[in-house]
Amino acid sequence: MKPPKFEYHAPTSLDEALDALGRYGGDAKVLAGGQSLMPLLNFRLARPAALVDLNRVASLAYIREQDGQVRLGAMTRQRTIEFSPLVAQRLPLLKEATRWVGHLPIRTRGTIGGSIAHADPSAEYPAVLAALEGEVVARGARGERVIRAADLFQTYLTTSLAPDEILTEVRLPAMPAGAGYALEEFSRRHGDFAIVGIAAVVVRAGQRCTMARLATAGAGPVPVRLRAAEEILETEGLGEAAIDAAARRATELVDPDADIHASADYRRHLAGVLTKRALTRAIGVARG
Amino acid sequence: MGVGLPRLVGARVARREDPRLLTGQGSYVDDHRPARMLYAAFLRSPHAHARIRRIDASAALALPGVAAVLTGDDIARSAKPVRAASKTPNVKTTSYPPLALGKVRHVGEAVAMVAAESRYVAEDAVERIVVEYEPLPVVRDVESALDPASPVLHDEAETNLLVSREFARGDVDAAVAGAALVVRERFRFHRHTPVCMENRGCLAEYATGSGALTLRSSAQCPGLVRDILTDLLDMPEHLIRVIATDVGGGFGAKASLYPEEIATCVMARRLGRPVKWIGDRREDLLATTHAWDEIVDAELGLNQDGTIVGLRAEVIADVGGYSIYPWTAAIEPVQTISFLPGPYRVPTYRGRARGVATCKAPLGPYRGVGRPPAVFVIEGLMDRAARRLGLDPAEIRLRNFIRDEDFPYKSPSGIVWDRSSFTESLQKAREALDYKAARDEQARARAAGRWVGIGIASYVELTGIGSAIPVSPGMPVSTGTEAATIRFDPAGKVTAVFGVASHGQGLETTLAQIVGDEVGVPIEDVRVVHGDTDASPYGTGTYASRSLVLAGGAAILAGRSVREKMLVIAGHLLEADPADVTLAPGRYAVRGMPDRSVTVRQIARAAYSGAKHLPKGLEPGLEATRFYDPYYGTASNATHAAMVEVDRATLEVKILRYVVVEDCGRMVNPLIVDGQVHGGVAQGIGAALLEEIVYDDQGQLLSGTLMDYVVPSACEIPMMEVHHVETPSPVTLGGFRGMGEGGTIGAPAAIANAVADALAPLSIEVAELPVTPERLFRLTRKAGA
């Protein structure tokens, strides 16, 4: 498990990084925390001609609030997010999701940009990006563009980022004050990728629900927004019957695949179970 | 043993090896980098079954930094194929070439070997070797392997049925036919693998001047490896040295000889340069022996009062592509039928075992060998019977245990159990659990709609096997003895050398405790040397819960020999009759006259100071080598009790409580006993709930990473309550019984029974392990939940 030969670049600025990336005509890979890329290289499943290491590009690691969004530089470590007061205050769902990502040493290296660019269908951050209707900023030779969550994830491990583009920033709208939230997930072992995970956000006004958000991890090739289930809550309120109906609807909305850990049927079942649990907890913490 | 000496044996002495190991000061294979060393990598088969038409290594050899490429044909010219022979009829002997010869029989089988200046270059070269395969139909499981139309893996065997064996006692058919109750089940214990922290690896050095070969290997049995290399490489035994100083776990999987060890030796001898191979995790999951993988059809007949009248079982093991050395393909299935009757009086019995070759990695020993499935089966049947008869699971066991008056008890498979504490262990487990309170709690949980269950598993385990019985059926290699050398230096410090090898068991501590007590020195003054065939007297290694029994027994014998001489020398120095000299802490004194004494150091110095300091005619020096053979061996037993909850929604199994009451005889070090139990139970929990080696129909390994082969982490392992019953073995020196494997033997059955008990309201039985959330999902849906 040693990677084949590759060229290695360690730029200190984004422009240098883009320049290096551009030189290989799509045959170079960006190295962020390495927590997903290094295993791929070692298994020789990825064989890029070059790696462009972003770890010395200091300008890509930040968390700040701007225009009602929390903006996170792509190289912000998951560990930093876990302990950021700003994230805790404005994006408590992201904080909660982070605790489900791997283990401490993985979060210490792993980055938010890497997790989203890698687009593992079981990963938590893509589900959060979908649930909060976030967007990412990509820079390439042709300039900068903003990609909405819905347009980013295409299928397993595949995004609409071009090979010579770098994801520079993740933008998540600050959650409304008092919004309820929860990320419920089932995995066979602590710290593993989710078999199924559900991210939920609810904004309540008494028993009414003014906004519901539900997104999946592990229930298909990309994170799925469970819009029809959200609508049940938005029309029927936050009572137990509505939660049950939404959970039932969730099982119909997902089209999961099978692997050696879980059949499609079991995953579908879990989507319902976890939707109910996530909603129940989210409603429990919602104020308003 | 001297009166009043502080006893090391029995004390909770902290493991002496830990500071070294935990601070990175260990001496593992990969810590060694001799000058001019080359790195090896193996080309492994992508096919489960294929003929090799042609191998072209020219592009690999052309790569700068590549020293050599070996193929099966090359190896065949300098090493014999391994043949694991058995004296048992109906166990076929088949060849296991170090590199595939003509044909591959499982995905991951080594086909070619590269030695290069770095592992990177070696792996680049591996990719450049061109192999022309002719794929053959895949023999994917035991059922299809036994189909007469199935392709045969080993032509020389003419069948895929490599092993068949039967044990029988009495007229079991009549007994079962006349039984008031018969419970039957098809049990399935899936394929597992131990996953050692340190992957396998080895480093061979051939000294062209002296013709000596040194192999460092991450192996449990340096002696066994040395012996067989002599034969395979056609070299004299005294020129081969095998070293396994620090080994990061073995669990049985490193007790067998591996192709890579032979190939690495051949490469080093051919090139006259050191060659190192360190297996990576992918290779470990593909090509380290797998375990268990059995289907057991079993029937238990009982009287109305719950006493057993007969047991019938058919065991089929999927032994994979090769019969491994020295244990053969028989080890797993035959052990299973050997131990199926458990700690019970089983008046009539028939156990049939078959071992069937398929296109998977070879099956080998793993902590418990045969017993984890056997205990799963018999304990599962006991619970089924208890439910049908309306008996408490503890009660039905108590009614059937071999009683004190029955010992020594000959089991239906011919094993003789010495005095054990079956009843006492179960009683104590009931108390530890507060059985009544636990059942009440279960009833309350059930009333609240929760799925909570309690499971019990009792077992007995043959340990410390001596020369009367082969460790694996019909094995021609005798493994019934071990030796110890105890040597004092003139300063009064002790070096104790053993042929066993420690790979996590804490033998450097426990053996030092025994030695210290025998010769009267503190533990700091004893250095234990092990795992080096050049340093040690003849021995084989560590496996089958034998090391403390055999090496500990040898330590007692050698210690006694040395002590007798010390008493003689002390008598001389003290001008007293040696018979009047006794051992006191750190010194030898005249009985009743503590002031008249000499220190151990004075005695040791005298021993090396020539005739003037020694009694007339006494040979100088202070050391002894003694061999110990416990002849039959002994037994350990335990009862495990688990309380679990099955999450009704996610079907996840949570372990609420876990109690172990074990009896390993006289405990040398309760701290280490507890540690062994903890680790064993953790592996048993993995086997019960999480771990499974999965191949697809084409023989491709689907569980090829640790993301997919799910071993438990600390978070999945509950706090365990470990209690002890200490019944010294009546048949071993020191009263020790082995105990390295027990945790893994009891846990799968206890958890399976607890899950079944939790789901009893749905009439769900657990007949398949691991009992994963997916399996529980299907079982509960079928039951209409």
Ligand SMILES: Cc1cc2nc3c(=O)[nH]c(=O)nc-3n(C[C@H](O)[C@H](O)[C@H](O)COP(=O)(O)OP(=O)(O)OC[C@H]3O[C@@H](n4cnc5c(N)ncnc54)[C@H](O)[C@@H]3O)c2cc1C
């Ligand atoms: C044992 C283990 C358990 C894990 N468990 C989880 C888990 O439960 N949940 C979870 O979500 N993740 C888990 N992970 C993955 C982890 O979160 C990774 O950190 C994450 O998937 C990738 O982030 P990274 O920064 O390490 O990216 P890298 O591994 O460096 O890169 C991943 C991919 O993204 C690309 N990339 C990275 N950054 C950029 C960028 N800025 N622009 C464009 N492309 C980019 C790379 O080229 C590469 O293709 C686990 C990892 C391990 C090893």
